[in-house]
Amino acid sequence: MSPVKLSAKEGVLNFLNKYDCFLFDCDGVLWLGDQLLPKVIETLNFLRSQGKKLIFVTNNSTKSRVQYVEKFKKFGLNVNKEEIFGSSYASCIYLEKFLNFDKSKKVWVFGESGIEQELKEIGIESIGGTDPALNVEFSNDNHFLKPDPTVGAVIVGLTTHINYLKMAATLQYLLNLEIPFIATNIDSTYPSNGMILPGAGSIIQSVATCSHRTPIACGKPNQNMLDVIVAAHGINRERTCMVGDRLNTDMIFGLDGGLGTLLVLTGIESEENVFKQEKDKQPLYYADKLGDIYEFLNEA
Amino acid sequence: MSPVKLSAKEGVLNFLNKYDCFLFDCDGVLWLGDQLLPKVIETLNFLRSQGKKLIFVTNNSTKSRVQYVEKFKKFGLNVNKEEIFGSSYASCIYLEKFLNFDKSKKVWVFGESGIEQELKEIGIESIGGTDPALNVEFSNDNHFLKPDPTVGAVIVGLTTHINYLKMAATLQYLLNLEIPFIATNIDSTYPSNGMILPGAGSIIQSVATCSHRTPIACGKPNQNMLDVIVAAHGINRERTCMVGDRLNTDMIFGLDGGLGTLLVLTGIESEENVFKQEKDKQPLYYADKLGDIYEFLNEA
Known part of the structure; x- marks a missing residue:
């Protein structure tokens, strides 16, 4: 199956119906450097309102989860310590x-x-x-x-x-x-x-x-990280989707772990890169940006 | 051919007749830590008196040749800068x-x-x-x-x-x-x-x-080091012998470079180790210590 682009309301609804839990890479997905990406707050709020579980995964080991909560706060994002998984x-x-x-x-x-x-x-x-x-x-x-x-x-x-x-x-x-x-x-x-x-x-x-x-x-794309997350949160891999901006770490992490995968193009990858990958390393879904989830659901 | 041990005057004379130039590893061959090894000065003086060319080779890059000359002096060894090859x-x-x-x-x-x-x-x-x-x-x-x-x-x-x-x-x-x-x-x-x-x-x-x-x-056992020495001194590889205390660096360095090889057992290797090596990685000669050259030549 070829990667499916989230490009209209119906596709987004189908995508959301498949997953109860979303793992997010942070830089390149939620923000880029010190810039929050468009409609991220709205998208995360919507996912929470639908009862989805959100987990934020980062390879940055210099900060603890408590320090990461502060970083999220600076972007206007309210998350709690238990939702964060640093390396x-x-x-x-x-x-x-x-x-x-x-x-x-x-x-x-x-x-x-x-x-x-x-x-x-x-x-x-x-x-x-x-x-x-x-x-x-x-x-x-x-x-x-x-x-x-x-x-x-x-x-x-x-x-x-x-x-x-x-x-x-x-x-x-x-x-x-x-x-x-x-x-x-x-x-x-x-x-x-x-x-x-x-x-x-x-x-x-x-x-x-x-x-x-x-x-x-213990960091992405190593499966020790995912094993720890699964053990800590008791999540169902089949109903979980990894959202990231890198094919060779985030997407491999999700694919190797038996998760769904959504690549966003706000980081280092282009649409062309997605299809240049070998078939079994392509993500299931991709989108121009994470905020498209909110935007397509709210279009007229 | 099995490694030949230098264990009597005749063997030492045969060995010396084969080579015009000797490359010496320093630590474990000439000295051990801050201790000069026995009869090293006498052996080096004898080799010089026979018109042999002596080159001292070290992987220690923290000192220049000028600084190394000083180090030799502390052991009572007079060498000149041109005889030293540091990495x-x-x-x-x-x-x-x-x-x-x-x-x-x-x-x-x-x-x-x-x-x-x-x-x-x-x-x-x-x-x-x-x-x-x-x-x-x-x-x-x-x-x-x-x-x-x-x-x-x-x-x-x-x-x-x-x-x-x-x-x-x-x-x-x-x-x-x-x-x-x-x-x-x-x-x-x-x-x-x-x-x-x-x-x-x-x-x-x-x-x-x-x-x-x-x-x-550029250090031992890499052949770039030997190529540089050969170019600088115009030595004949067939008439040159590498003397060292390590099988996996000094001896490989000499063997790969087409030199003769003499392992001394004053460093990290034992006689047993010599014969545990694969045949094509064994040195041509070995001796309990470098000073044996002087001692056997002067025995009654």
């Missing part, structure tokens, strides 16, 4: 529920406060992370290089505060193969201020290289 | 001779002063590197993120002063596929103070990941 939260839940982490142990964090805060919320102590004692000139007798025996896992995510001491200290933990190595997400880059900047994957690859280990990745 | 020097010569670098252009350095000094010696200007203006908190409007149009190459090596600004600025150059991407060496780790620390390869992999590029590697 740091997904990593913590994966550790807790899928790896049955012993909570008397600590987690070594190589990343930002998003990871630390989510760990704290589920009652796990962390070390490393944003500790200012780590922001020092490297010397090979620094006490952080002596692994703390109470550490039982390592979580690595994007940080713009990478330094050699953090890399070397993380390596000392990863040399112990009994300590799980979790990556919030493995995006190699992200766009910022019209530039391409190194993503979480670049930070993670530095310590993956020296430890000769491959991390368990 | 930063090899990278600079590779750029100059093999890539015919336009010297009116600059090199962006992500690494230590060893690279900067070697570039300066061959008359190439560098930027980045140890510039203290790079040791600042990251912000996406930092002027280093605007690529300098006069930069014509990037050299990356080990640095314990990695930060996100240096990673991000290096990426901006690597996004231009016309700018060659040179790595001094790709060792994933190195030993220090009884620990394993992240090596040049871990630094390089961070920017290789976000740029989706593979560097030209």
Whole structure:
């Protein structure tokens, strides 16, 4: 079946009837940089009014869900913490529920406060992370290089505060193969201020290289993220649709997970790209923008 | 042919007759950490007295050859700059001779002063590197993120002063596929103070990941290093022997390059390891230590 474009009221109604739950990628779908996209508020309000479940999924690990709620608020979007799934939260839940982490142990964090805060919320102590004692000139007798025996896992995510001491200290933990190595997400880059900047994957690859280990990745398109969401919300995959702006992450994430898929063209993809994809990697639906759902339903 | 152990005077004489030039790995061969190994000075003096050419090869890119001469001096070893081949020097010569670098252009350095000094010696200007203006908190409007149009190459090596600004600025150059991407060496780790620390390869992999590029590697066991040495010294490969303490770097470097090979057991390998290797990866010769050359020649 060829991708169906949402281009009139009837098509939108058919689409909505198929799903009870929608997972949304955020940047490129709800907003673009610091600009809210048209009719997003109206569309989300309409979906809520119809009893649809909404979940917002982001690979950004630098913010916790609480910090994300604030970000949504700035766009005039009211969401609650439970509706948000960031990759740091997904990593913590994966550790807790899928790896049955012993909570008397600590987690070594190589990343930002998003990871630390989510760990704290589920009652796990962390070390490393944003500790200012780590922001020092490297010397090979620094006490952080002596692994703390109470550490039982390592979580690595994007940080713009990478330094050699953090890399070397993380390596000392990863040399112990009994300590799980979790990556919030493995995006190699992200766009910022019209530039391409190194993503979480670049930070993670530095310590993956020296430890000769491959991390368990918890962000899109890795299915660990979806497994965590399904477990947390008890959703029915067949009645759930992934909405995103990227074919190779969001749409693959949905397709691999057995979800419906809606690509919106407000991000990096064009209509042409949709049909250039191999058949089995094409989304089920696509639309010029998310707000079309509201606009077509309200047209004369 | 099985590896031959140097274990008596006659064997040593046969070995020495086959070669006019010896390439030495340093740590584990000449010294171990800060300890000179036995009879190294006597062996090197003897080889010189026989008119043999000696070249010292190291993957350590943080020091220039001039800085290495000082290091040798501390061990009581007198060598001159021309006898030393560090991976930063090899990278600079590779750029100059093999890539015919336009010297009116600059090199962006992500690494230590060893690279900067070697570039300066061959008359190439560098930027980045140890510039203290790079040791600042990251912000996406930092002027280093605007690529300098006069930069014509990037050299990356080990640095314990990695930060996100240096990673991000290096990426901006690597996004231009016309700018060659040179790595001094790709060792994933190195030993220090009884620990394993992240090596040049871990630094390089961070920017290789976000740029989706593979560097030209100039250190052992990569043959670019040997090609540079052969070009600089005009040596005859068949009459040259690589002496080292590691099967998977030094010995592979020599074997791949068509050199003779002598493994010494003063570093990380054991006699057992020699014979565990596949036949075509075994060294031609091995010895308990380099100083055995002197000792066997002087035995009664």
